[in-house]
Amino acid sequence: xxxxxxxxxxxxxLSAYPDTYDASLLFPIDRDESWRSSxxxxxxxxxFGVDIWNGYEVSWLNSKGKPMVFTAEFxxxxxxxxxxxxxxxxxxxxxxxxxxxDSVDDARxxxxxxxxxxxxxxxxxxxxxxxxxxxxxxxxxxxxDLDVELSVYEPDPELLxxxxxxxxxxxxxxxxxxxxxxxxxxxxxxxxxIHYRGAKIDPAGLLAYIVSLRQHxxxxxxxxxxxxxxxxxxxxxxxLTVYAxxxxxGGLDINPFRTxxxxxxxxxxxxxxx
Numbered sequence: 402x403x404x405x406x407x408x409x410x411x412x413x414x415l416s417a418y419p420d421t422y423d424a425s426l427l428f429p430i431d432r433d434e435s436w437r438s439s440x441x442x443x444x445x446x447x448x449f450g451v452d453i454w455n456g457y458e459v460s461w462l463n464s465k466g467k468p469m470v471f472t473a474e475f476x477x478x479x480x481x482x483x484x485x486x487x488x489x490x491x492x493x494x495x496x497x498x499x500x501x502x503d504s505v506d507d508a509r510x511x512x513x514x515x516x517x518x519x520x521x522x523x524x525x526x527x528x529x530x531x532x533x534x535x536x537x538x539x540x541x542x543x544x545x546d547l548d549v550e551l552s553v554y555e556p557d558p559e560l561l562x563x564x565x566x567x568x569x570x571x572x573x574x575x576x577x578x579x580x581x582x583x584x585x586x587x588x589x590x591x592x593x594x595i596h597y598r599g600a601k602i603d604p605a606g607l608l609a610y611i612v613s614l615r616q617h618x619x620x621x622x623x624x625x626x627x628x629x630x631x632x633x634x635x636x637x638x639x640x641l642t643v644y645a646x647x648x649x650x651g652g653l654d655i656n657p658f659r660t661x662x663x664x665x666x667x668x669x670x671x672x673x674x675x
Contacts, residue, residue: 414630417493422500422511427519428489432482435449435583435623443623449477450659452622453669454490458652460530461497461508469505469669473512474669479659481522484622491651525636536670538646541594543574558631560609567601575611576674578645583618591621592672593628593648599638621647625657631664632663648673 419426436443446596461469473494477485493515500536504506509526516524570634578591593611610631614624629643642660644667658667 406450406534407637411431416577419496420498420500421496423496424493424515426489426493426496428486429483429519429521430486430620432484432622435619443626444661446626447481447633448479448626448629448659448661449665450478450657452477452484452512452659453667454667455649455654455671455675456490456494456652456654457649457654459494459497462499462501464501464503466501469502469508471530474527475512475516476525476527476667477516477520477624478522478524479657481520481524483519483521483619485516485519487653487655488651491653494652496606501673509663530616536668537573538574538670539594539596539668540674541574541625542604544573544575544604545577546610547605547608548645549608551606551612553609553613554611556617556627557613558635560606560613561632561635563588563636564601564603564607568599569601570598572596573604575608576672577608577612578626578647580621581616581618584622586618589621589647589650590673591645594642594644594646595628595632596640596642597632597636597638598640600636602632602636602638621645621655622657625659629659645675646670648674 433443454477456473456475458475459471463469465536485659501630505528512526572594574592574594576592578593578648581590582589617624625645629641633641642659642665644656644657644658644660648655
């Protein structure tokens, strides 16, 4: 297990880019670490979910030395003990570039074995060819056109209020999501999709809350879990799903999905910026 600020964490450091298979490049981080550092815990947040990673630069050699190129979809269960640090994930995938595998299934199985071991949970891997058509984003009420004055740029649950006498059942979204890497301080950009059923959340307050993550430093997964927790505790919806579609970096994007629904299978749609 690695720590966010461990000397062995490759994030924010100059790194060699090996092109021969090396599973030791993967750097797991305890999902509870950043919560503990702020005196909080994720253990009591009642969600189910998955982190969907898309790898756009996945390649290896077949048994005759011919390059194979795919987009890969990795699903890491939110119940796994560890998240996988993104730069280490990229370095690991790069290590396949000059490695030979007898079949596509052999490469897929090796990735599933390595990633599951690093995450401490069963990771699934699926390869997509260049002609794959991904699902469209769900129709959602866009919050970004609201004419609001905003001044809070650190998470503040009190921005979330209810509209008396109104109910809602559907998606809302904002493309104004921004948070910052807790190690390098680099910005992480994305779109946030929220589906809830219950008393209507004031749209202006919900947008203000999303924008309040703008200066917050945390991993993508924790930002989504914090948003899920704050909406659930403040607004008490009957059903809640929070899904972030982050812009790719280094050939990878990560899309944490958290929901109250045990049977909700996260759709891997792709936004324009992805």
